[in-house]
Amino acid sequence: MLILTGPAGSGKTFLALQQLREAIRLHDDSVRLLVPTATMAAHLRNELAREGLVVRPSLIQTLWRFIERWVSDLPQISDPAYALLVERTVRRLNLPAFAKVADFGGFHAMLVRTLEELSTAGLDSAALEKYLTTTLGEALVKVHREVSCAISAKHLGSRSDRLRLAAERIGKGETAELKTVWLDGFFSLTDPELELVKALAAHAEVIVTLPDDEIASTTRGRLLAAGFAEKSLKRRREVPSRQLVVAPSLEREADEIARQIVEQNRAGRPFREIGIIIRSGDVYVPVLRSTLERFGIPARFYFGGELMEHAVVRYLAGAVDVMLGGWDYSETLAVMKLAPGAGTSAPMDRFDFAVRQRIPGCGLDALRKIADELPYPDQRVVRLLADLSALESWRALKLKPAEWTRSLASLRALHKTQRPREAAGHEAALTWRTQALALQAFDSALFEAALSFDSAAAMPLSDYWSTAKAVLKLQPLRVPDHRRDVVHVLSVHEARQWELPLVFVCGLVEGQFPRFHRPDPLLPEHARRRLKENGLRIRSAEDTEKEEKFLFDSAMTRATRALVLSYPKTDSRGEQNLRSLYLDLAEPAVRARPVRVRPVRTQAPGAPIMIRSSELLQVIATRHADVRPTALESFLQCPFQFFGRHTLKLEEPPLRxxxxxxxxxxxxxxxxxxxxxxxxxxxxxxxxxxxxxxxxxxxxxxxxxxxxxxxxxxxxxxxxxxxxxxxxxxxxxxxxxxxxxxxxxxxxxxxxxxxxxxxxxxxxxxxxxxxxxxxxxxxxxxxxxxxxxxxxxxxxxxxxxxxxxxxxxxxxxxxxxxxxxxxxxxxxxxxxxxxxxxxxxxxxxxxxxxxxITKGQIEPFPNDPRICPRCEFRDVCRFAGAGEALETAALETAEGA
Ligand code: SF4
Known part of the structure; x- marks a missing residue:
């Protein structure tokens, strides 16, 4: 029983892997390495595989998967089912303390978070009721108790229930084949996890690695009290080079990261040796995804998406919503535009304009009339509306949950996907795979929703659908990506066991890293302190701050050769960001270099952008033989603007x-x-x-x-x-x-x-x-x-x-x-x-x-770039200065505000 403590780079993971290497070579199956997340486990297995060692998945796995064999008769309640249970319990108990907020989704989400925290920490209602004696505290304990009883009644278990059951069964000696168990990558263990570790230690050599940081002190103390010995390691790895970059905006920060990656890759560094660490995924994932794609950099994002955000699910769920809502014009339009094929067709554009002009309004018949009047032989929009109208018959039905599940599963037919082509690229394959997984997850969410009802009770669709939607919102969407030579984009938690030659850590501004943690009104700071003072392990604000600092220090030590830190000077509203307080104010920052991705050209660089076809030039000469003075002014302002407005006669969508x-x-x-x-x-x-x-x-x-x-x-x-x-x-x-x-x-x-x-x-x-x-x-x-x-x-x-x-x-x-x-x-x-x-x-x-004009001049070249922010073609003209003018305009607006 040993605790290995040491700073990052002291070789803790290396020692664990070293023992595994030897065991694999000797065909010895008695060693296990347990880590906190599945992607960490996969990463370590890949490391060994690259050395030519074939690793069985069970040798390196998560703690949760490891205990499965002892607790397979107690399945874990899923996150959506847990959230539904909490919501229904609150409604059923109708507690005065929650009366004013019981119907708000935000309150339910907050309550679920607090209860999950208590449950994961292994704090049951009996342990809490002595100390949470306020009206709010008592209400929280009551909901916690009722939810736990309901989980047991369903023969399910929470994480802590399963850990405790596994500990109990391991304690009875069912681990004969295990000789050594390593736990690596954890910085703190909850009480149920510690019980499991102690149970394992009774049968096998257990080695727990911990950072030499204050954040691990409680876990370390408990392990020492349980008889573990301690060994400290010193840092062995060389300090990597370090650069701090400041960019004018978030987008330019992402551009700078992409620029440096391209430069490094051209110099011979494979993409797989590069990582980007993110603290705020919601801010950085979308911008990095689009930027890396634009620069042609293959990247794997270790972030689960939300099922409800996927276009397939938004389309199918949206179809049910608009039917139940009476076919509101703008909402129905938004759903129809998600339909594969018809949603992006030319008749849809015309239909879109025609419907927008009639907004506000609702009704399927009126929409079908507009579609029937479209002057297009392409009938896809008409057919799409006919498909959607089939949903109308559901409005008057009352069905049992399983019957609604079957009916809603038939919505798949609305999503007419293209057949995969031979030799499709990775992006196309990923899109198809993601769509297939989203449809599967959609079906399983419907099934999960049905389980939460009385199976014999018939109900209208609106009742079933509100629960199904709640499950859809809580369901994650994980898409496997097995490419090898990719840049790894990791959350700061995920990155803890990664070491890569070149690491970028972005978003180093106040509010993002360190992140502001909002106080929990259901379990306020004074209540948390009281629980801690009485020996119950719950996080206080101080612990949260320590964890944040630990995560920062951990991110700083993931690079073996070069570390690039970055932050944007202004936020999306153009307001000045404050540099992260974890950074040394005196540390000099270099400015991000302006960068522009060259578009793929079909004509020689430098050639003027003109229309050259004599037939088209003839059409232009005829069309513009008689013009308005304002059209000529538009040409002198910018030829491309004139081309869009007066030659192509493009229209802007009707306004709301x-x-x-x-x-x-x-x-x-x-x-x-x-x-x-x-x-x-x-x-x-x-x-x-x-x-x-x-x-x-x-x-x-x-x-x-x-x-x-x-x-x-x-x-x-x-x-x-x-x-x-x-x-x-x-x-x-x-x-x-x-x-x-x-x-x-x-x-x-x-x-x-x-x-x-x-x-x-x-x-x-x-x-x-x-x-x-x-x-x-x-x-x-x-x-x-x-x-x-x-x-x-x-x-x-x-x-x-x-x-x-x-x-x-x-x-x-x-x-x-x-x-x-x-x-x-x-x-x-x-x-x-x-x-x-x-x-x-x-x-x-x-x-x-x-x-x-008659020579075919159509180049985007504004006489005064200050007009670009107001120009309707700013998103399509590809004039680099338009982007700069837009940024300047945003800054000026922000400064003027
Ligand atoms: S945004 Fe500027 S460059 Fe682009 S078309 Fe409009 S005026 Fe021309």
Whole structure:
């Protein structure tokens, strides 16, 4: 009976493996190495396998699998079943202490965590009731007792029940073939685990390795008291090189890690010798997954996914939800888009737009009518809706749990997967394998849900489904990945027994590493301290802090050659992060290098991005022979933006009801009101009210504070406009005047003028209303052509002498600006001279732009990258500067907030 203590790198695991190596060579089956997790066991088996040693899985395994042979008659209650049992017990007991929160899912999750902690620590209700004497404490003990009794009644056991039973049976001498048992990778053992260790020690040589850290002191003390001897080891491994990197953001931190991995791999280091250690999986796993994939780095993530998050399960479960919920348009749309094939088809895009325009609403018949009207021969969306409508018949049924399980298992038919192809790559194979596992897990969750009901009781689907969904949410999804040459992405717990030449530890900021631990309101700190003072082993806040520091120290010692630490300077909202307090403030940090993955090109690098097909160029020339000045402005701002908006005529998806009263819609309402007021001179309030309410009826803006605020603001601006609009009485005023005029042979412009004023002497004035509070750079920006081209239209389309072309910003006050004669009603206006040179320069720029368009120029190249954050093509144009502009905009927003 021996405790081996020592720091990381002192060779504890090496000694255990050394004895195993000898045993394997001698075909001796009497040695066991027990570790905390299955992946740690697999990792150590792989280590030996790489040396050519064939290891039977039972030689290196988890403690849980090891005890299985003694407790196979007491199966462990599954996590979902345990959570359901806790929830039902709370509802049945209806305790006053939990009355206000008994229906909240968050409360149930918290209660399950606390009870599991008590159960794992081996603290039963009898041990607790003496010390937890408050109303809350008594309620907790009562639920704990009832849940434990219910588990026993089902002939199941908790982890601690099974450990104790195994200890009892081992104590009776059923371990004859075991001579040596190593326990490695644990930093603390619970009381039930210690009972098992002591029982084993009565029959075999037991060696427990522990870190020489305070966190292991209680376990060490208990083992010494049980008669274990202790041997201390010294650190043998060399200290690896260390680098601290600071990146501007989380994404750039992931880029830097990927860049260094690619560099190391090119220099000859296999991917399998590299590890990334993560403390906050929810923050780092998604970003690392996408970044490593983008850089083409094979990686294995040692993190279980959530079954409910998988697309297959979201689709099948979503179908039941929307049926039970009455086919809400937006929810049904979201589910349909998850359907393989039909969900990503072109008719689905059209259907999506058509349905979004009708949101809010519900009903399957209305959705089928929209699908029937789609102008596509491809009938996949129609067929998908027909498949979903088969679920309607379930609404009125009452079935027994097993019958619901069978019915819901038939939902699989909705998921029409593609057949796997020969020679598919790893990613495709992994996708198929994951889908198959998700479907299997979906079926087993339904089965598990059925077990929690009285098997003879018939019930409506809604009752069965709420339980099935609770099980689905708690069910993990683990996908095996047996590739060898991959980068290992590990949680800090998982990494404890790993040693790799190159290790990255990321996310070293306050709140993530060390992580903030929220206090447990069900078992508060004072209650925990009281339990500890009376000899019951439960974690206090101090223990949690010590564990966090231990995990950090452990992560720092996983590298044998090089350790790279990193953190992002700002968080996802652009706010400054604080460097982890575990890092030395004086430690210098190097900045992450900007990096960009080169896209796979099909044309020579450096070649201009253009359309070259003569047929397509002909189509473009015809389509853009007559353009609006604003389209030319869009081209001068960015050719790709023009291409998306005006050549392909891509549309943005219709907005949600709460977004529909946006800038564009407010501008439209204001323009319509001004047009009608100028023509009729009726009271502007009445005109505005009618137009606004027509908009409400047509677009379904939600009634509420925000809508009312915007409505009141528009009305105030319009009333101010009506009071201040003082053009000479003898001017003829027209609104929404359409025009077309030729610029050069074969190229013309057209447009619609907000307001055209004709003076009796033949002069013409144009006013272009902008529903904004300033004119920004309208007068200085050389890429804006609306001014000169509209002024030109005065002459060429209306036969008037250009007197002025003005913009009028009319939100929150008035501001005129433009070219021509300063009028009396434009106080403090910024008016520049309207000259023939200015007109000519505008024409030349327009003709030049038209020439570039017809040559097929479509390169994403913004004249001013500050427009990128507002551009609808920012996610597809692949202009590197767009990403930088977006980051800068996010930072500016955060700083301004
Ligand atoms: S995001 Fe910028 S570069 Fe990309 S299309 Fe829009 S304007 Fe052009």
């Amino acid at each position: 009801p709460d977004q529909r009263l946006d800038f564009r819609m407010r501008g439209k309402i204001v323009h319509q009101t001004i047009a009608e007021w100028v023509n009729t001179k009726l009271p502007i309030e009445g005109i505005f009210d009618r137009i606004f309410h027509e908009g409400v009826a047509e677009k379904n803006f939600p009634a509420g504070y925000q809508t009312e605020l915007l409505r009141a603001q528009m009305l105030e601006d319009l009333m101010h406009f009506a009071e201040s609009d003082r053009w000479p009485a003898d001017f003829e005023s027209k609104t929404e005047e359409a025009f077309t005029c030729a610029l050069v042979d074969g190229f013309s412009i057209h447009g619609r003028i907000d307001r055209l004023l004709k003076a009796p002497d033949g002069r013409g004035f144009i006013v272009d209303y902008k529903y904004s509070d300033k004119l920004k750079d309208k007068l200085e920006n050389q890429n804006l052509l609306q001014g000169p081209l509209y002024a030109l239209a005065l002459e060429r389309a209306f036969g008037l002498r250009p007197g002025g072309m003005f913009y009028c910003a009319m939100r929150k006050g008035f501001q005129y600006g433009g070219w021509g004669e300063q009028m009396e009603n434009m106080n403090a206006a910024n008016v520049l001279p309207l000259t023939s040179e200015w007109l000519q320069a505008g024409v030349e720029r327009s003709v030049r732009a038209a020439g570039e």
